[in-house]
Amino acid sequence: MLKRVLSLLLVLLLFVLAGCTNSGSSSKSEELSAPAEKxxxxxxxxxxxxxxxxxxxxxxxxxxxxxxxxxxxxxxxxxxxxxxxxxxxxxxxxxxxxxxxxxxxxxxxxxxxxxxxxxNELVLVAPKDSSLHIDSFDKLSPEHIKQLAVGEPESVPAGRYTKETLENIGLWNKLQDKLVLGKDVRQVLTYVESGNADVGVVYASDARISKKVKVLAIAKSEWHKPIxxxxxxxxxxxxxxxxxxxxxxxxxxxxxxxxxxxxxx
Missing domain, CATH: 3.40.190.10 (Periplasmic binding protein-like II)
Known part of the structure; x- marks a missing residue:
């Protein structure tokens, strides 16, 4: 009788141990298969x-x-x-x-x-249907344009490069009354695309992605710091x-x- 009881207990113990082993394997498997946190x-x-x-x-x-x-x-x-x-x-x-x-x-x-x-490069752009013929930044004239869109020189790098360029060719002060300031270069591009500015100064990459503007001129690299x-x-x-x-x-x-x-x- 005692032998039968001991045998039964041994069988129960083996079942318990097997269950623990499978549980542990399952947990490890779940850990390995869990996707990495994004x-x-x-x-x-x-x-x-x-x-x-x-x-x-x-x-x-x-x-x-x-x-x-x-x-x-x-x-x-x-x-x-x-x-x-x-x-x-x-x-x-x-x-x-x-x-x-x-x-x-x-x-x-x-x-x-x-x-x-x-x-990048700095370029002068106008609306696609513009009749303006300006093939160089130094040919910008207050008499020929109503608005010139540029980035705010204090916070917009394109605006700083534009100011440097126009200062170097002696036009920054002459064009003050024509300036329309943008909060970033994409806003400047939008001003020109929408016709709210006759011309604007943006990067060559901005002009490239727009179907509504054309490039009139490219600023000489010596007129501004490297972009x-x-x-x-x-x-x-x-x-x-x-x-x-x-x-x-x-x-x-x-x-x-x-x-x-x-x-x-």
Missing amino acids: VELTISAAASLTDALKEIKAAFEKENPNTIVTYTFGSSGRLAKQIEQGAPIDAFLSASKKDMDTLQDKNLIAADTRVDFAA VYPGAVTANTQHADQAKAFLKYLASKKGKEILGKYGFK
Whole structure:
């Protein structure tokens, strides 16, 4: 009788142990099969990069399915100010060296991640059906135009480059009464597309994506500082690895091909 009871207890013990083993295996299996948590990467970028970055987002996310890219577009100066004020940004893509330098001087970017990934040109544009014949910036005349749309020089890099250009050819002061200021380069483009300005100064990449404007002239490179686009990971990001991966993709052959497609050098 005692032997029968002991045998029954032994069988029950083996069932319990087997159940524990299967449970443990199941838990480990579930852990291994659980999808990796997705990371949302927030990137502040110059407005002139809008179209190119939308295509780069799709290509990057396809190769990095656990990273979701979200953009904040605007003028580089205003975006830099937002980062200074503590905005939760993972990477900054500027249309000017100056705004990136400001953040670097304040230790708000990881300097070792900084990379120049594109360049651009400054162009004078008019509505597609315009009858104006101005083939050089130095031929801009207050008598020939009613409005000249430009970016705000204090916060919009394209506006700063425009001011430098017009100062170097002696026209900045003469054209003050004609200026229509835009909050970023895309607003300047819109002013010209809509006919609210006779002419405007934007980047070559902006003119390229618009079917409503034509390029009248290209500014000589010696008239303004080099138009270079630097990118960097912010110092306070919680997603440094993913932000670095995005910058690496941006500067890669694939990234450059997409940027070139939209008129960037």
